[in-house]
Amino acid sequence: MNADNKPNLIDFQKVALETLSIEQHALQILAEQIDERFTKACEIILQCKGRLVVTGMGKSGHIGRKMAATFSSTGTPSFFMHPGEAGHGDLGMLVRGDVLIAISNSGKSDEIMMLMPLIKHLGVPLITISRDDTGPMPQNADVALTLGEAQEACPLGLAPTSSTTATLALGDALAVTLLEARGFTADDFARSHPAGALGKRLLLHVKHLMHTGDELPKVSPDTPMNQVLYEISDKRLGLTTVVDENDILLGIFTDGDLRRLIDKQQGFDVNLAVSEVMAKNPSTISMEAKAVVALEALHEKKINQFVVVDDAKKVIGVISMHDLINAGVN
Template structure:
């Protein structure tokens, strides 16, 4: 018997794939979800304040939990809290009933997400959490639900309508819950005085972490790798030092290693254009820049990038408070460090 082949399901009406129809659908979703978010303004109230205070006073961690799409939102809220100064993690409520409740200590605060407020998995673990003394913050779309009534604090994330035309797929409701979670995280961030540098410490591998944590001293050339010549050196000596150290410039220093000026590739080209200069007989101090831009080793690497960009230069000498040369770096060092 020949196997019967069934065609793959497809759109009933190809007109539904017209550009106008697709744009109308997409725009309608954004409008519906925007209305859902705007409806949250009135819910930033005493309940919101109570939730923030519970989380702020928490000596343990904030545990976020939810099933299905609410679980995905709970994971994101936990991640946002953790990266903005409020230690947090996610626990799957189904797994919690089979041993993972041991991850939650009596010092923790629990945020339970369920649009209906009737998720069996959450309601199953709720009595255990209450006996253990965990404050519970519920985030639901039904203030009269079981979860809302049993929680210490309820955050109402009711939406006027789902963006799904069938009213079935969680769309506006998950967006509203996510925004409420962001509101909690940012309110706590500001209450803790959390700074950009604090944020960078939990994101050391990201571009922001590098820009806010990497200092000049971490990437500069130092010691014998710093190009430098004394004021009495010739242009030829300076050229040899620049070629050897490969930074496109050399510092010019006095006998105490204090910076007198900088001689760069550009200065060399200008000297060569002036036929009165003799590479071997002319002292480098007559062609150097005597007022160069410098930076301290304690400064952030991103500040070196700003200086280079602002003054259209490609290298900097690093000096201490006494103007002694302690290092040097160029744009390639910043590129290697992925600061720019």
């Protein structure tokens, strides 16, 4: 801001591109730091019997929180410990068997150095992330990961910018490497994200959403149409299954079939047996099928419901497109 408290006239896009260029260069410098220390850090974390604890003050703490969240969601149990609070009781979170990642660009965080005697006493392996390995933190570490000497994007050289970007990238590199080493799969990821879109795609199955029991519309083949219509209306699924005495599927009759029957015959005999007008060999699906597979198949077949059957073709449920969409499957 100038003396009149008005913003300086600058080329916003030029400054943005310069910032990104500086941070991109910081990542190039970081790439040159990946060596046997990175390998050793991964080996220590993979051998961890407890949790991976991440700590850092200020902006490093914000990055640490994100790193811990990424580790946890990719197969490495982790949490963030605030070093200031740790000195006032929260250090009890750290126990034998854990591994500690401590972040400080300078490698001189007073709050973390105050914890060093107890960290050593517990025998917790310490991995540090700092600009270089000259500070007291990396000097006390089992593995000292370094970011390299990169320029901060802040023109004042004060606000952590390039250094936090590099730290975040290094955390991602650790998480992805550990993910691959553990053989972590999309299904594993979904289990830690059950409420997310991926979790619903991979974890929800037809059996979790289908209508069963008293909600399941069923009639015998000799049921007259007036009772068939009552069953369709009462169960509100837009169809009824037609089954034999052992609940083996013989066919279905839908509200769409009813409209077509009325158009074709200009009305119909209410005493007509459903077996005379039911659709034979309807589309079915297994209860073990993934919900997303069911939704895709409904779209492909241009139908609204599947009858769910077991291996013997016994009717065990009905699932509709409405059920799948309401469950957030897409």
